[in-house]
Amino acid sequence: MKQAEIVVIGAGPAGLSAAAAAAQAGAQVLVIDENAEPGGQLFKQIHKFFGASEHRAGQRGVDIGHELLEEVEGLGVEVVLDASVWGIYDGSTVAVASQEYSWRVKADRIVLATGATENGLSFRGWTLPGVMGAGCAQTMMNVHRVLPGQRVVMVGSGNVGLIVAYQLLQAGAEVVAVVDALPRVGGYPVHAAKIARAGVPIYTSYSVKEADGDECVEKVTIWRVDDRWQGVPGSEIELDADTVTLAVGLSPMAELAWVAGCRFLHIPELGGHVPVHSAYMETTVPGIYVAGDVSGVEEASCAMEEGRLAGLWAASAAGRLSVAAAVAAAAPHEASLARLRSGPFGAAARGGKLAMDGRRDEAWGQTLTRGGA
Amino acid sequence: MNESRIEIHPILGLRPERRQVTIHFGDRPLPAYEGEPIAAALLAAGIRVFRKTSKRGEPRQLFCGIGRCTDCVMIVDDLPGVRTCVTPVRDGMRVEEQDGRGRWERERGGGEP
């Protein structure tokens, strides 16, 4: 059986960051990703990131992605693509399916960085060709260079909805409306301002009533919702659209944590069911770490910082870094995370991670990872 | 190709050079770029229905775009259930609209099940 000191599952921003941190500490790292290309969601983020200038703010996601990849490759990390991890046994045997055959790798430590998946929203006609996740539209435009549609209704005004709406404009589509059932725009106001001044109407307290069309979306009807989320008859607005993109939240893709026996908590602010983890990013199964959206849905910048933490703590537990060295290495990343999570827009994530801390006894007894030499 | 293809993008720049190949959607030959997923080539050709559901024959196309939801499956070179959003095109590939779960028998000389 193949052996690896640290197996990182997922080559997105969290996974690549974990791999880099662990490899820098001297660990032998294997990264496994089911996609044909590494980078996860990072290569779709063509906008400049927020945050502190000292930590890559102002850089476009795509460029950060290339730098991360170069760093990981430069550190001699093995990256296996087109390989889907389907099981974790005894907390250390990772079962993988590559095209035509299955193989296993014995890992000292595992970092799960499998990200999150888009939520759906059902309304009459939601299964019609033309209704898709906002991330799907983003993938088609920014990775495959194809417009998924010409006239788009964006559902959801969180950062994903607002940013993808802007990217749809950049790709040459028309954004007919942004619709949000909440009475306020959910994402950063500056993102809303960019699309508003480009002529995109934003309807708050509105939802999609139905999407109509023979074999695909041809017309979309939106209507106002009251304070009990019920549509108000008579408030319908018909929109000429061929595409509806749903940006209604993400949920951690934590199936592997589940099959590995990790304990979970349901924390809505983090996206739903999340694997319980400590500040060292370790789950309730010793030796299994999590980082990025799988541990709670946040921004890519948070994913990268969590990845660094998971990587260095896993490396420390594997004996590559003393606890003192790990604590010192972790400090700037913890500080960065605290900064990224500060302010009113970080309240949900902060609250979510705090809730996890406060309810830890519900889930486990062990709270400290064991350091190395 | 057509206006669905983004030839030049304000941030991504020019579309990278790729070899052009031909895939077949039913009896329609479609231009595609080597390495791109089947779904991208179909979107570029304006194809909106990828399959019909088993029970009610309802049309489906794409949802997640990253190989997780299986909304986009079609029959590719006689094999049903192929996720078109993550499967790259090949020159001469045959793609068909999938009816329900598709046909699982293969027409081969040996009468294999």
Place this chain on the structure above:
Amino acid sequence: MSILEDGYFTLEEVLALPGCPSPEAMRGRRVAVVECGHELPCNPCETACKAGALTVGTPITNVPKIDAACCDGCGICMVDCPGLAIFILDLTRDDGRAELWLPYEFLPLPEMGEAVLLRDRAGSVVGEGQVTKVRQAKRFDRTAVVQVLVPEELAMTVRAIALRR
């Protein structure tokens, strides 16, 4: 603030922002108008400003503040702002027009001399303007700068252009 319901600031809200120079300061020189009024963890504008005119400080969620007397209107904060929330205003002309610099990330780019439609923060067309310059530079990292002449009275209203083609 109505920006959270409609997606855009009213003029009154902008004038009250710490990143908005006073009317007197705006008349004296070409100057930045930082239309960012919420506690976002973000400080590239402060880092970009070599003249020390912009302050975010600690925590980085502070709303940016401008010391217009220090601002030389160079526009680097405008291209570096991840939210594209900064504009450069030149009200020093005496021909009844103001020159507005906009961060622009669409194609096609307008051409020098081109007549364009002017949009306000809500996206409504409020008039017509003339593009004087379009600048791109590696340093700008694919954010182009479009300089457009607008009627002076619309200087604090216009925040986007639309090509007529």
